[in-house]
Amino acid sequence: MNSRRITFTLNELVYVLNSTADRLLRANFDITYSQFLFLVTLLSQKNPTPSHLAECLGVSRAAVSQRLSWFQDRNFLKISKVSGNDKNLSLKLTRKGEILATQSADFLEEEFRIIFDHAAFVDLEKLDKTLSQIKSILIQNQESRNAA
Amino acid sequence: MNSRRITFTLNELVYVLNSTADRLLRANFDITYSQFLFLVTLLSQKNPTPSHLAECLGVSRAAVSQRLSWFQDRNFLKISKVSGNDKNLSLKLTRKGEILATQSADFLEEEFRIIFDHAAFVDLEKLDKTLSQIKSILIQNQESRNAA
DNA sequence: AACTGATTGTCAAGTAGTTAACATTAGTTT
DNA sequence: AAACTAATGTTAACTACTTGACAATCAGTT
Numbered sequence A, B: 001m002n003s004r005r006i007t008f009t010l011n012e013l014v015y016v017l018n019s020t021a022d023r024l025l026r027a028n029f030d031i032t033y034s035q036f037l038f039l040v041t042l043l044s045q046k047n048p049t050p051s052h053l054a055e056c057l058g059v060s061r062a063a064v065s066q067r068l069s070w071f072q073d074r075n076f077l078k079i080s081k082v083s084g085n086d087k088n089l090s091l092k093l094t095r096k097g098e099i100l101a102t103q104s105a106d107f108l109e110e111e112f113r114i115i116f117d118h119a120a121f122v123d124l125e126k127l128d129k130t131l132s133q134i135k136s137i138l139i140q141n142q143e144s145r146n147a148a
Numbered sequence C: 001a002a003c004t005g006a007t008t009g010t011c012a013a014g015t016a017g018t019t020a021a022c023a024t025t026a027g028t029t030t
Numbered sequence D: 001a002a003a004c005t006a007a008t009g010t011t012a013a014c015t016a017c018t019t020g021a022c023a024a025t026c027a028g029t030t
Helices: A003-031 A033-044 A050-057 A060-074 A095-117 A124-147 B003-029 B033-044 B050-057 B061-073 B095-117 B124-147
Strands: A077-081 A089-093 B075-081 B087-091
Touching: A003 A033, A003 A095, A003 B003, A033 A050, A033 A060, A033 A089, A050 A060, A050 A089, A050 B061, A060 A077, A077 B061, A089 A095, A089 B124, A095 B003, A095 B124, A124 B003, A124 B095, B003 B033, B003 B095, B033 B061, B033 B095, B050 B061, B050 B087, B050 B095, B061 B075, B061 B124, B087 B095
Parallel strands: none
Antiparallel strands: A077 A089, B075 B087
16 A cells, blocks of 8 residues: 555645634634634643643744744733743733633534534444554654664 | 654654755755755646645745745746736746756656655555555544534 | 636745853752 | 842743635636
8 A cells, every 4th residue: 555645645634624623613613623622622631831832733842932922912821920930931821811712622522522513424433443553653663763 | 652752753854854855966966955845846747837836835925925036036036927817926947947847757756766766665655655544634623613 | 809717936034942151059079 | 248149920922823814726617
């Protein structure tokens, strides 16, 4: 089997998935998919710092730093110093940010549930597991390369 | 099942896949994954124009236009006018570009074959089919929305 | 032949990411 | 305590994309 085919299929699927999410979020909550990810990631973290958030989002610390003011200016985010620590910043969603994150996540979840209902022939649980396994193999391969 | 989980897994897998490809291509052919896609897409097209290429790559015409000189300057690409047509440009890989595209594609194919051998428990053929089907459902959903 | 409408390629301006360098702070070692 | 070492957050410069506007060209209709 041509391995290029599956990598292309995966890229195409992810493109369609993210475009769909972006369109739904813009239309209903006036935020982009990438802004949604920012908010939802903050929501799911215990004591998020910019550096921690960067790692979760898979982007650089600089990228997070540049985006902080956007969320602060719109009163979605409260940035403060961790008490007894002058190095790390503490990021906390405001009530407004929390509501936006929760509602948009619930909305998107429901929309995708409806769409995926049309894919009843697929065992999503199992598919997720398979994809995770492939990911693990790739990461493992990378690490063994680095070690060598 | 939480549909967010599978979309995250897909995004993560694609990120790892593309990073792996990018690393391999940079190390062995001194090109990025995105440059590789540009070349390989040209290779597989009959009579590619910038506009056609943009559609294949899933980017804007402007994006392709801005990248053309990079490939031309390195003698990977010959840009000319279609005879009897003053509107469309004709893009043709040079011999050098063709060799680079072919060799890097073969190389990447083989590398991934080796990696995927460790995933023998997965029927890649079937997985590809499943993913394609899900993609179709998403696109179909989008089209029915647009029609409404 | 002239008009209309669509398509093409390019430019300008804006966005979101990158890496590299930096000052600052925290933690560890001596 | 002082001195390295490592981590954090910010900035500057760069890259690769976007959209919107534009002139040029092509194709179809009258």
